[in-house]
Amino acid sequence: MAQIVSGGATTRVASLPAPIGGWNAAVDLGNLPSNQALVLDNWIPRSGWVEMRRGYQEHATAHLGAVESLMAWDNGSSTKLLSASNNGKVFDITSAGVVGSPLVTGLTSARFQHVNFRGYLFAVNGQDTPGRYNGTTWTDPGFTGAGLVPANLIGVAAHKSRLFFIERDSANYWYAPVNNITGALSKVELSGLAPEGGNLMAIGTWTRDGGAGSDDLAVFLFSSGNCLVYSGTDPGSASSWSLVGLFRIGRPLGRRCLLRAGSDLIAVTEEGYLSLSKVLPMDRLHRENALSRSIEGAVLEATRTQAATFGWQGVLHPRNGVALFNVPVGSGVFHQHVLNTATGAWCRFTGQQALCWSTCGEELYFGTSAGTVFKADVGTADNNTNIQADARTGFHRFGYNGVKRFTMIRPVMASEGRLPVSIGFDTDFADHPNTFQASTISSAGSPWNTSPWNSSPWQRGVSISAEWQSVSGVGYTAAVRLRTETKYQSVRWHALEVRYEPGGGL
Numbered sequence: 001m002a003q004i005v006s007g008g009a010t011t012r013v014a015s016l017p018a019p020i021g022g023w024n025a026a027v028d029l030g031n032l033p034s035n036q037a038l039v040l041d042n043w044i045p046r047s048g049w050v051e052m053r054r055g056y057q058e059h060a061t062a063h064l065g066a067v068e069s070l071m072a073w074d075n076g077s078s079t080k081l082l083s084a085s086n087n088g089k090v091f092d093i094t095s096a097g098v099v100g101s102p103l104v105t106g107l108t109s110a111r112f113q114h115v116n117f118r119g120y121l122f123a124v125n126g127q128d129t130p131g132r133y134n135g136t137t138w139t140d141p142g143f144t145g146a147g148l149v150p151a152n153l154i155g156v157a158a159h160k161s162r163l164f165f166i167e168r169d170s171a172n173y174w175y176a177p178v179n180n181i182t183g184a185l186s187k188v189e190l191s192g193l194a195p196e197g198g199n200l201m202a203i204g205t206w207t208r209d210g211g212a213g214s215d216d217l218a219v220f221l222f223s224s225g226n227c228l229v230y231s232g233t234d235p236g237s238a239s240s241w242s243l244v245g246l247f248r249i250g251r252p253l254g255r256r257c258l259l260r261a262g263s264d265l266i267a268v269t270e271e272g273y274l275s276l277s278k279v280l281p282m283d284r285l286h287r288e289n290a291l292s293r294s295i296e297g298a299v300l301e302a303t304r305t306q307a308a309t310f311g312w313q314g315v316l317h318p319r320n321g322v323a324l325f326n327v328p329v330g331s332g333v334f335h336q337h338v339l340n341t342a343t344g345a346w347c348r349f350t351g352q353q354a355l356c357w358s359t360c361g362e363e364l365y366f367g368t369s370a371g372t373v374f375k376a377d378v379g380t381a382d383n384n385t386n387i388q389a390d391a392r393t394g395f396h397r398f399g400y401n402g403v404k405r406f407t408m409i410r411p412v413m414a415s416e417g418r419l420p421v422s423i424g425f426d427t428d429f430a431d432h433p434n435t436f437q438a439s440t441i442s443s444a445g446s447p448w449n450t451s452p453w454n455s456s457p458w459q460r461g462v463s464i465s466a467e468w469q470s471v472s473g474v475g476y477t478a479a480v481r482l483r484t485e486t487k488y489q490s491v492r493w494h495a496l497e498v499r500y501e502p503g504g505g506l
Contacts, residue, residue: 011407014398016480016496018050019043019391022345025297029429030477032394036294039392039481043493044322044338045345049414052389052484052491053349054320055381059365060093060373067367068110068310070358073121073133080135081360082121083373084110090131090138093373094360103138104131111310113255117158118181126154126168132181145174145185155255157203159218160233166200171222173200175235188235190220190228193246198224201252206276207263217244219265219276221258225251227267229280247280253307259314261323261341268314270303272296273325273337292325295337295346302327302335315357316341317364320377326354332369351382381487388485393496395429395477403503406473410497411482412466416489419465423482427475464494 019037022045032038043050065087073080080094082103088110089102107128114123121133122141130150132141143150143165153174155166163176171191176183190200201223208215220228225248232241250269252258259266267274272290279289292299309328316323318341325337336349352374354366364376374383381387398404409423426432480496 011499011501013497013499016393018493018495020045020050023295023347025295026293030395034396037391038394039390040347041350042387042389043391044347045340047343050493052387054377055379055387056374056376057378057383058372059096059375060099062098063371065371066355066369067371067373068355069112070356070365070367071112071114071121071123072358072360073135074116075119075135079361083367084112085371086110113155115156115158117163120181122156124153124156127151142182143185145187148185155202159205164203169199171200186236193228194222194224194226196224196226198222201255202258204258204265206265221252223251225249249274249279253312256313261316266314268312268325270307272299302329306330311355313357317359319362326357380489386485386487390483392481393479395479397477398498400502403476404500406471406478406500408468408499409471409480410466410468412495414464414492419484419486421484423469425471425473426479427473428477
């Protein structure tokens with residue numbers, strides 16, 4: 001902290017780092033670490049700075065129905081991207097533009113679960129005949145079994161060189177012989193093993209030691225939150241298939257509730273996003289072990305009202321170093337809770353109204369209720385509109401415990417051109433309402449003018465910019481809100497400096 005004496009008054013300058021520690025929705029206003037934020041929307045925390053997220057652009061249009069599934073086919077040497085819309089059709093949308101002739105028509109549901117296995121994409125939805133796609137054609141794989149209704153298969157996974165399927169509205173799963181892609185399936189009933197009952201929702205592979213081989217375990221997750229873990233290779237043999245654990249975690253949110261992340265599995269549940277390597281064999285009360293512990297309040301708020309809403313899903317985007325968790329928030333609006341997989345810091349994305357997500361190759365895509373598929377994490381605009389970024393710090397004393405008169409603030413940021421930065425300022429746990437007006441300036445975002453907030457536009461080249469802006473407030477603590485919008489440039493935020501006068505002369 002620097003100290004300046006001018007005209008008999010002592011002015012101090014204190015600095016806050018950019019919130020590289022991420023979004024925290026689990027602590028009270030006065031105890032937030034200086035490198036974390038109460039609000040962090042469309043800002044991604046990196047290891048040394050915070051940057052505005054990238055935008056999205058149209059990829060495939062004119063589905064004439066909501067896009068409820070995106071499925072990437074990958075045979076190891078090439079990839080294709082498929083979409084399913086609720087007008088009963090599946091399209092190959094690998095190439096950008098207006099969708100062409102559908103691969104499939106007449107479907108009852110577009111909500112598929114899928115897996116790649118031996119060069120094929122297998123897809124099931126619990127209402128239609130399963131699909132098998134080879135990169136060119138979508139066909140019926142021809143599964144049979146005693147008492148099997150193939151259209152009732154609603155979940156699919158690959159484990160130990162076998163396909164596993166979930167039967168709709170039941171605790172049953174079906175499995176294929178090793179490496180089989182057609183033919184007879186065998187049935188296993190798990191209802192007697194789940195103490196709280198419920199239907200089987202998802203199957204995944206969890207690797208305890210981080211490698212492949214004998215430590216690859218099969219995880220069966222029920223709607224009640226019961227989680228059965230098996231070791232072995234053949235469910236039909238008591239000598240090579242055994243139950244190694246029965247656990248209770250939060251109730252899963254939808255069918256797309258398991259995300260494979262390296263050797264780990266992340267479960268999307270009503271109690272948060274849970275890394276199974278951390279919560280098993282802990283019981284459900286040990287929420288401090290949840291991956292989403294620091295944003296627990298936001299997750300619980302969303303699940304209280306939207307747990308049954310379609311759209312919950314996790315997706316990894318390794319190229320950007322993040323995992324995204326799609327969150328319905330009501331009235332067709334979706335947010336994404338976003339984890340920096342290297343640092344563990346969280347943020348929130350807004351403005352991307354995604355029903356479903358998928359990666360294809362290294363690219364990230366999402367589908368919408370309007371029938372458009374967008375490529376995400378590309379460019380600096382949201383389909384040629386501004387990206388709005390918003391952050392709010394906790395309440396801090398800035399190195400002095402007494403009352404202070406706050407006079408000026410300057411954010412230290414890097415941008416490529418003119419960038420209006422809007423500064424909001426509150427003292428002693430106040431929370432003034434604010435608005436953000438759309439820009440009328442062709443090159444950047446607009447100031448934020450609602451009293452008592454102040455702002456001023458910036459003009460700089462491709463460099464670090466830091467200009468003082470006047471604020472007015474008296475109190476023991478203060479919180480700063482920083483907002484900007486742009487569609488023309490990338491933005492990095494490095495630090496925030498606050499100037500105040502200690503209260504001895506007040």
